[in-house]
Amino acid sequence: MTAMMTTMLSVRGLARSFGAIRAVDDLSFDLARGEMLALIGPNGAGKSTCFNMLTGQLRPDRGQVLLEGIPITGLPPRRIWRLGVGRTFQVTATYLSMTVAENVQMALISHHRRLFNMIRRAHRLYRDEARALLDLVGMGDQAGRAAATLAYGDLKRLELAVALAHGPRLLLLDEPTAGMAAGERAALMRLVARITRERGLAVLFTEHDMEAVFAHASRIMVLNRGRLIAEGTAGEIRADPQVQEVYLGGGTLLARSGGGGA
Template sequence: MSPVLKVEHLSKSFDGVDAVKDVSFDLMPGELKALIGPNGAGKSTCFNMLMGQLKPSSGEVFLRGKPVTGLPPRRIWRMGVGRTFQITGTYQSMTVAENVQMALISHHRRLFAVIPYAYRLYRDEALALLELVGMADQADRACSILAYGDLKRLELAIALSHRPGLLLMDEPTAGMAPRERAALMQLTADIVRDRGISVLFTEHDMDVVFTHAHHIMVLNRGELIAAGTAAEIRADERVQQVYLGGGTLFSRDGRDA
């Protein structure tokens, strides 16, 4: 089986400082993989290179065997890569359904011919996506009055609008309550299983990471210092020292995680 995403020796420097240094990994079909590390480890920089927002200083990125290094974000998006961000970016003046409809209009290449009647286009498809993420009952609510957890679910529906084979999720549960975090990541895991989508996500909540990730990578000061299953990462002494200050990973009930 060939990887959906292959990263080889990816590096990025800013004024001589290495933000990401010689990072290599594969992401397989249907895999849910976490990229974790302390603040400033280089996670978002890595994501921005994968999606084309930043050009790497060196290294290569391949999507289903095709080189995409340095391509603009829209080209990469068209090749089947979706992304969610740490801070949501929905249209606050539009309804929930209209936000998804706008994404679908872009996917179907109808942006420049729809101004008078855009609200009619792809509504059924938008409602189906909202049903998938548990937001169908809020389809006609304005985004400006949504709770933050609901905005995160809406952003996921938008990211799924062009049927991506690869989804990049940058801190998907940031700013959410613990119960909302668990619900969103369970939803993501269900979508991975049902649709065969590959997901790479960054996250600071270790309960979320260890519960849902098939494999985990640990980044520190731009370098990949460990990769493996949850059990292997928990037991890795370097991860404990560098990422967790020498402590032990615990679950919420206090037991060793």
């Protein structure tokens, strides 16, 4: 990270245990504006626990989380969301009974604190802003479709538009390409990379698809049993003996492997 880059997220000594299991153990890292940082590791490595602490779903046992220097450790999820932290989930969380546009409108209504006076005119609120976000993620031509009829890849794009509706500074993407075909995965990650550059976001993402990780991550962190075992560029991570041992029992972590993920 260069001196010219603004540090968006600082994590220091973050830890959380469940009984005798240390899900996250003394995790520290920084994330800069305009950077895409991948957090990878085997199943049970602590990635979801880390995300849940960053967004307030879980309170850490110890450690500190700073958003542009402001402590957010242990704040309720809605407070953290209001401070500019957006998130998507492994399983899409959309209103299937609503149209594509209405899903984004609901997010915009919430962002603008209009939930208590929207009942009769919700369908008219923020239509242009919703359409602009849908155009951004390549879903503008499907604005009127019921979300329940969308293919899974399109649901992932819709969820991204919803996450962007409150103008986040920091975006956490939990398995953004899960369940998508190879072509859809590549297209979505290119879209996220473009939005990150254009909007100056800081992005932390987990991902099973190593091809997507190596192609788009500015840096990669590897967790194993709650501890950070490696951090660096794609080349450095691919060549790290400890990472190879964790993933493939001493084999080679290939740049174009679709598997070998968390």
